[in-house]
Amino acid sequence: MTGPAARLTRPLVRFRFDGRAYEARAGDTLAAALLANGVTLVARSFKYHRPRGIMAAGVEEPSALVTVGTGGRREPNTRATDVIVYDGLEAFSQNAWPSLDLDLGAVNGWLARLIPAGFYYKTFFGPPRRWMIYERFIRKAAGLGAPPVEPDPDGFAHRAAFCDLLVVGAGPAGLAAALAAAEAGQRVMLVEQDARVGGALLRDPVTIDGMAGVPWAEAAAQRIRMAGGRVLLRATANGYWDGNLVTVVERLAEPGQAPGASRLAQRLWKVRCGRVLLATGAIERPLAFAGNDRPGVMLSQAVRGYVRRFGVVPGRRAVIATSHDDGYRTAFALAEAGAEVVAVLDGRATPEGDLVERARARFPVFAAARPIATRTSGHRLAGVTAEVAGRTQAFAADLLAMAGGQTPVVHLHKQAGGELDWDEVTQAFVPGPSRQGQRSLGAAAGRSVLAAILAEAWEAGGGAARDFAVEDPCGPAQPAAAAVIPARLPGKAFVDFQNDVTLDDIDLAWREGYRSVEHLKRYTTLGMATDQGKTSNMAALARLAQAQGVAIPQAGLTTFRPPYTPTTLGAFAGPAVGDHAGPVRRLRLHAAHEALGAIWLPSGYWFRPRAYPQPGETPGEASLREARMVRSRVGLVDVSTLATFEIAGPDAAALLERVCATTVGRLAVGRGRYTFMLREDGLVFDDGTVWRIAEERFLLTSSTGGADRMAQHLSYVRNVLAPDLRVSVVNLQEHHCAAALAGPRATAVLERLTGDAAPLHMHCHRTAIAGTAVLVLAASYSGERAFEVYAPGDRIAAVWAALLAAAQEAGGGAYGLDAMDHLRVEKGHVVVGAEVDGRGTPADLGLGGMVRKAGGFVGWQGLQRPVLADPAGRRHLVGVESLAGPLPEGAMLVGRAGDEPQGHVTTAAPRVAGEGWIGLALLRDGASRHGETLHAWSATRGLDVPVRIGPPLFYDPEGARYRD
Amino acid sequence: MLLIDCPHCGPRAQEEFGYDRTLDSLVRIEDAPDAAMAALYARANPRGEDDEIWRHTFGCRGWMVLRRDRVSHAILSVRPLGPEALP
Amino acid sequence: MSGRYSALALLRGALGGHRHWGRAWRAAEPDGPYDVVVIGGGGHGLATAYYLASQHGVRKVAVVEKGWIGGGNTGRNTTIVRSNYRQPQLQRLLEHSLKLWEGLSDELNYNVMFSPRGALFLGHSDADMTRLAERGDSLRAMGIDAELLDLAAVRRLVPLLDCSPTARWPVQGGLIQRRGGTARHDAVAWGYARAADRLGVDIIENCEVTGFTRQGDAVTGVETTRGTIAAGKVAICVAGHSGHVAGLAGIRLPIESHTLQAYVTEPVKPMIDTVIMSQSLHCYISQSDKGGIVAGGDPDGFPSYAQRGQPMRLEDAIAQAIALVPALSRLRMVRCWSGVTDMSFDGSPIIGDLPLRNLHLNGGWCYGGFKATPGSGHLYAHHLATGSPHPIAAPFDLARFAVGRTIDEAGVGPMPQHR
Numbered sequence A: 001m002t003g004p005a006a007r008l009t010r011p012l013v014r015f016r017f018d019g020r021a022y023e024a025r026a027g028d029t030l031a032a033a034l035l036a037n038g039v040t041l042v043a044r045s046f047k048y049h050r051p052r053g054i055m056a057a058g059v060e061e062p063s064a065l066v067t068v069g070t071g072g073r074r075e076p077n078t079r080a081t082d083v084i085v086y087d088g089l090e091a092f093s094q095n096a097w098p099s100l101d102l103d104l105g106a107v108n109g110w111l112a113r114l115i116p117a118g119f120y121y122k123t124f125f126g127p128p129r130r131w132m133i134y135e136r137f138i139r140k141a142a143g144l145g146a147p148p149v150e151p152d153p154d155g156f157a158h159r160a161a162f163c164d165l166l167v168v169g170a171g172p173a174g175l176a177a178a179l180a181a182a183e184a185g186q187r188v189m190l191v192e193q194d195a196r197v198g199g200a201l202l203r204d205p206v207t208i209d210g211m212a213g214v215p216w217a218e219a220a221a222q223r224i225r226m227a228g229g230r231v232l233l234r235a236t237a238n239g240y241w242d243g244n245l246v247t248v249v250e251r252l253a254e255p256g257q258a259p260g261a262s263r264l265a266q267r268l269w270k271v272r273c274g275r276v277l278l279a280t281g282a283i284e285r286p287l288a289f290a291g292n293d294r295p296g297v298m299l300s301q302a303v304r305g306y307v308r309r310f311g312v313v314p315g316r317r318a319v320i321a322t323s324h325d326d327g328y329r330t331a332f333a334l335a336e337a338g339a340e341v342v343a344v345l346d347g348r349a350t351p352e353g354d355l356v357e358r359a360r361a362r363f364p365v366f367a368a369a370r371p372i373a374t375r376t377s378g379h380r381l382a383g384v385t386a387e388v389a390g391r392t393q394a395f396a397a398d399l400l401a402m403a404g405g406q407t408p409v410v411h412l413h414k415q416a417g418g419e420l421d422w423d424e425v426t427q428a429f430v431p432g433p434s435r436q437g438q439r440s441l442g443a444a445a446g447r448s449v450l451a452a453i454l455a456e457a458w459e460a461g462g463g464a465a466r467d468f469a470v471e472d473p474c475g476p477a478q479p480a481a482a483a484v485i486p487a488r489l490p491g492k493a494f495v496d497f498q499n500d501v502t503l504d505d506i507d508l509a510w511r512e513g514y515r516s517v518e519h520l521k522r523y524t525t526l527g528m529a530t531d532q533g534k535t536s537n538m539a540a541l542a543r544l545a546q547a548q549g550v551a552i553p554q555a556g557l558t559t560f561r562p563p564y565t566p567t568t569l570g571a572f573a574g575p576a577v578g579d580h581a582g583p584v585r586r587l588r589l590h591a592a593h594e595a596l597g598a599i600w601l602p603s604g605y606w607f608r609p610r611a612y613p614q615p616g617e618t619p620g621e622a623s624l625r626e627a628r629m630v631r632s633r634v635g636l637v638d639v640s641t642l643a644t645f646e647i648a649g650p651d652a653a654a655l656l657e658r659v660c661a662t663t664v665g666r667l668a669v670g671r672g673r674y675t676f677m678l679r680e681d682g683l684v685f686d687d688g689t690v691w692r693i694a695e696e697r698f699l700l701t702s703s704t705g706g707a708d709r710m711a712q713h714l715s716y717v718r719n720v721l722a723p724d725l726r727v728s729v730v731n732l733q734e735h736h737c738a739a740a741l742a743g744p745r746a747t748a749v750l751e752r753l754t755g756d757a758a759p760l761h762m763h764c765h766r767t768a769i770a771g772t773a774v775l776v777l778a779a780s781y782s783g784e785r786a787f788e789v790y791a792p793g794d795r796i797a798a799v800w801a802a803l804l805a806a807a808q809e810a811g812g813g814a815y816g817l818d819a820m821d822h823l824r825v826e827k828g829h830v831v832v833g834a835e836v837d838g839r840g841t842p843a844d845l846g847l848g849g850m851v852r853k854a855g856g857f858v859g860w861q862g863l864q865r866p867v868l869a870d871p872a873g874r875r876h877l878v879g880v881e882s883l884a885g886p887l888p889e890g891a892m893l894v895g896r897a898g899d900e901p902q903g904h905v906t907t908a909a910p911r912v913a914g915e916g917w918i919g920l921a922l923l924r925d926g927a928s929r930h931g932e933t934l935h936a937w938s939a940t941r942g943l944d945v946p947v948r949i950g951p952p953l954f955y956d957p958e959g960a961r962y963r964d
Numbered sequence B: 001m002l003l004i005d006c007p008h009c010g011p012r013a014q015e016e017f018g019y020d021r022t023l024d025s026l027v028r029i030e031d032a033p034d035a036a037m038a039a040l041y042a043r044a045n046p047r048g049e050d051d052e053i054w055r056h057t058f059g060c061r062g063w064m065v066l067r068r069d070r071v072s073h074a075i076l077s078v079r080p081l082g083p084e085a086l087p
Numbered sequence C: 001m002s003g004r005y006s007a008l009a010l011l012r013g014a015l016g017g018h019r020h021w022g023r024a025w026r027a028a029e030p031d032g033p034y035d036v037v038v039i040g041g042g043g044h045g046l047a048t049a050y051y052l053a054s055q056h057g058v059r060k061v062a063v064v065e066k067g068w069i070g071g072g073n074t075g076r077n078t079t080i081v082r083s084n085y086r087q088p089q090l091q092r093l094l095e096h097s098l099k100l101w102e103g104l105s106d107e108l109n110y111n112v113m114f115s116p117r118g119a120l121f122l123g124h125s126d127a128d129m130t131r132l133a134e135r136g137d138s139l140r141a142m143g144i145d146a147e148l149l150d151l152a153a154v155r156r157l158v159p160l161l162d163c164s165p166t167a168r169w170p171v172q173g174g175l176i177q178r179r180g181g182t183a184r185h186d187a188v189a190w191g192y193a194r195a196a197d198r199l200g201v202d203i204i205e206n207c208e209v210t211g212f213t214r215q216g217d218a219v220t221g222v223e224t225t226r227g228t229i230a231a232g233k234v235a236i237c238v239a240g241h242s243g244h245v246a247g248l249a250g251i252r253l254p255i256e257s258h259t260l261q262a263y264v265t266e267p268v269k270p271m272i273d274t275v276i277m278s279q280s281l282h283c284y285i286s287q288s289d290k291g292g293i294v295a296g297g298d299p300d301g302f303p304s305y306a307q308r309g310q311p312m313r314l315e316d317a318i319a320q321a322i323a324l325v326p327a328l329s330r331l332r333m334v335r336c337w338s339g340v341t342d343m344s345f346d347g348s349p350i351i352g353d354l355p356l357r358n359l360h361l362n363g364g365w366c367y368g369g370f371k372a373t374p375g376s377g378h379l380y381a382h383h384l385a386t387g388s389p390h391p392i393a394a395p396f397d398l399a400r401f402a403v404g405r406t407i408d409e410a411g412v413g414p415m416p417q418h419r
Ligand SMILES: Cc1cc2nc3c(=O)[nH]c(=O)nc-3n(C[C@H](O)[C@H](O)[C@H](O)COP(=O)(O)OP(=O)(O)OC[C@H]3O[C@@H](n4cnc5c(N)ncnc54)[C@H](O)[C@@H]3O)c2cc1C
Pocket: C039, C040, C041, C042, C043, C044, C045, C064, C065, C066, C067, C068, C069, C070, C071, C072, C073, C074, C075, C076, C077, C078, C079, C080, C081, C207, C208, C209, C210, C237, C238, C239, C240, C241, C245, C260, C261, C262, C296, C337, C338, C339, C340, C341, C365, C366, C367, C368, C369, C370, C371, C372
């Protein structure tokens, strides 16, 4: 049972539109439900605010855009034809003020002659500020629906899938192909954007192998599932990418609807396919005539769909305007449902065939006839004026069903890199050669005879050749001839309904020389609306071809870009939002720091303790206290995030010599050295320390922020530049944690815990703390005697606890990153990201003396380039000492405020030992400017601080404090 | 998304891999400065095929040489990067 | 005849059915020899031709374009215009350009919709804020506007920004260049084309350069799909195709071509009034006058001439945009696209001479050359007309790579895939 009688058997569903309550039947689209309730005015168009109704029944709908849902689920610009009504659905009209019925924006329609395509390029001159004022109004007037302002309460998932065969579209062609493949044992996925399978079978009463179309389709889907195939409904294949990857967006909730238990609104499938069959159907073309956009003017197939699938008759008195047989099918469907067909206007001079003959017996059929204008009353269609064999004739009608030809849906085929062929009979582009093996079936391939479509699809799916018995009361469909666009048309004949692009606009663009399709499109905005030109592109092309006097394929073709239908951003983002917007790396000792009252500092994906403020302390006070604690007693800091690599093997030294610009090969066992690394262009990109643990075993540490880059670099040098070396590189940072103990009492604390003599400065040894074997490196970053203690990750808590207790006993405690920063500034140690900014040579950073003159490391060649080799004119690392209060970090170094910068303050810090502010800076020719007075000028912060330039070393210049 | 047939792991999604450089832009440590800078900075950058060094960074971490068409995105061959694959 | 554009002219058009508008630019046929042939009808190429004719009186100029003008990156970019870079050479270059943007609609008599709605960098940590302050201070010291904003000010400017302290990348403040903003990309190409055409420049579309004619080490013209065209000077201006076209002359460049993607959502009423950029998050967002949210992220990370992107980079960029502005989640993408960008090996453009006489290059603009369109054309024209670089463009010569005078805004070095 189909049609209005069947409708009443479906359960009631309640929804609201613009605040008014309505009833729908389960399974209705919002468009069907509105039509059933006699609501024909649904929207206002983008530019002229013309009253618009429902034109189509699927995703190609250009006009009936509404806002669905509220709060964070509000979805503006939702096609009423593409939302299934659910209980409680709230929809609102948009782009209309004060109301849909009386929309003041409609004045734009009266001004239409003033504001043709591209008018804004020709006016609104003057200074930019003036344009900004016009722009404010233009922006307000543009933009269709209002955006949500709240965060999205629902989730979106991503899911990967693999299949032998992906079939897109569950019309008869897609079903037949998927069924054949599934029953042949292939892993099959069938995806359908609609909520039901069946496609064209939902609107046309055919039988297949003796079964009515819709039950046949449902049975086929069932059999596919039984054979292990996956059938997804409300699932749109929206992108066909390289590598036979197809993305499919599955709606788990309708727009605006609260999702079920999964709390997921949509799921994005990434399907890597063996083969892809595209059975995506075809889209009906509208006709061009004045007033073709009025509520009540609809696509012919859509009308049939509303009648047969939803049992909704969109009008009582219908005119059919058609260029091929399709209009006749609609005429019969309407008549069957009790509507009166007042005229069939057939654009063909001599329509013939069985269907036409049968229609002539029932309806007034006019040959060589086409609509030329419409009449409305109260925003809805009241009559149609037609030209019949050269004479004008008027019909009273509240529905005009138009059939202007078929446009196969070739989007995915094109996205996949396929080419198109031109079919002269249907005046349509059809899929041509493919690049990724994709193949199109059914209407998407320009086919029209169902029995042949089924047989071809069956074979394409891998089934043995067979015939399908198809009965169609209208007889087999003929290829859909396209309507011819008249050379001249009075009035506004819309081509792009949503963006209000008329034939006149296209003609204007042509006149002005915007003649390539892309220029035309961009100048007029044709095809750029949310319907992506599904109903407009062919008409525009035809017009362009007409103007050029060439065939359509010569007029060109615009590209088809993903997504096939507009896709919710949340679906692309998937779970990577909110707390998952980026990974969080927690220190192994997170809880221990937390217990000490740490405040946190983001550092890449890590969160590291910034300071441990005591009650009443600001972070700044806390870090200064902590730094002074280190200078005077002892402190403990978590340095687990440092990049650490173990480099082992007979050629370990040889590898390090290639990576490091300093001498490392001659390092004695048990000793360590400061080192740095260059990029191939000769500039410093990271620094750290290198230790010889055993004859053939080294440890390399480098910066936290550069850890991934260093891992990559080591792997590159080892595997690409020096594949013959007998050496292994292991990233220890993933296994080990470390704490650094620093201060005048550090030696005592360490020795008490280990019972061993502490290693000398830049020596290392193995010992044990808290029953755990640890490696101790005596390196000082703070300028005090200091030790980095490395322990396996799962043992660090005990080691840290023991070190902390002992440090506290010695009058010390934990210190954070800010204190560490203060300490290192006093010592002039550089940091990647501040002083090491990827633009400096070793000499710029005062490290020139350490570079191996003989080369033999990455970057040595780059360093020979004259501008790098000559220090003159380069920025050098210097120390700056404030002569008046706090030093603004990042400030420019200038002779006087207002001058051009000569350098900038890279890091600033309060003095730990003593008072006042100091900093590090990069200054042009800085090495020779010690003693000069300059200004640290921060215009953005309104600060201007006189500073004295000096060496980048403020504390213990002899290094007496960390040597023994 | 490209599908790269890692010599070690088999076909894997491109997002697991990282492009490093073209084979002909390899700078060897032994190269003289002028030759090194020429390799580094003077790139063929063909609108067609080229040999490229990639790494299966989020997989086996191995290095390989892809022969790839930069217009069609077809991958014509994948070789493990051993001494024999290097110029 | 293509009359002057004005409100009055529009009114006249309204009365006459807009029949009086002529072609914005002629469909010129090759008609050599030319003083200068500019290869590439993008914004840069057209601007170069326009300034050659308007500033230097060089009128025998042709722009040859393989497709339709503006169809390359000019018509594909996210249209952000600003001069708030960090390196002084780039600051000078882009400020020169920004000043030209400010008068461009009037100069061209074509509304390019330059909209100085503000270009805002977000800071997500103390370190970010320091680097933003540094950038701001350096700009101000160069006489370029920059304003450091605290969190409250950022929130006022972009109320829909997630400013909560618990956000994964909490916003701490920002740096705004109020004179920065967006412009209408197509209009830039068309406006320059129309203005150049009126000065006699031949704009030749569907004309691909396939080789060069030479006499010894001097270039004497171009071979094209529409025949050989003789030229006194040949000016390459082909963005992502720089490597290919220079290759036709046997020249290798420090440039690799990579894909950059962008996307636009369905139009909605105004929700974001300024340009938002986050360098820590690698995304940038603005709202077009039509109402679509236009945004992008990082390049795809490997060489390609395909103008076809990979979905995961798109997903990253979208996720980051939603992290910044959660209300974007329910908007729908209506289109995504890609351009072939000419990634230079220090991230800065190359403007100047090539090793062959009479052959010149303007390229290597990476993913950031739209903002430079007027300035780049202006300076390149100067170079072509006078035979020597304009002081502002001088640092951007090709020789800088060999001598080590690179201008590396990101400090990344010769690794375009990490830029
Ligand atoms: C997605 C994306 C977003 C971007 N966002 C921004 C942004 O927000 N702000 C910003 O400042 N920049 C941005 N850019 C960069 C900017 O678009 C480019 O740097 C700039 O447009 C380059 O200008 P052009 O005029 O030289 O290039 P194009 O417009 O690409 O022009 C080059 C022209 O040369 C033609 N050509 C190529 N080969 C030949 C040949 N052999 N013969 C004849 N003609 C040829 C091409 O067809 C093309 O039209 C973005 C780029 C992309 C891809």
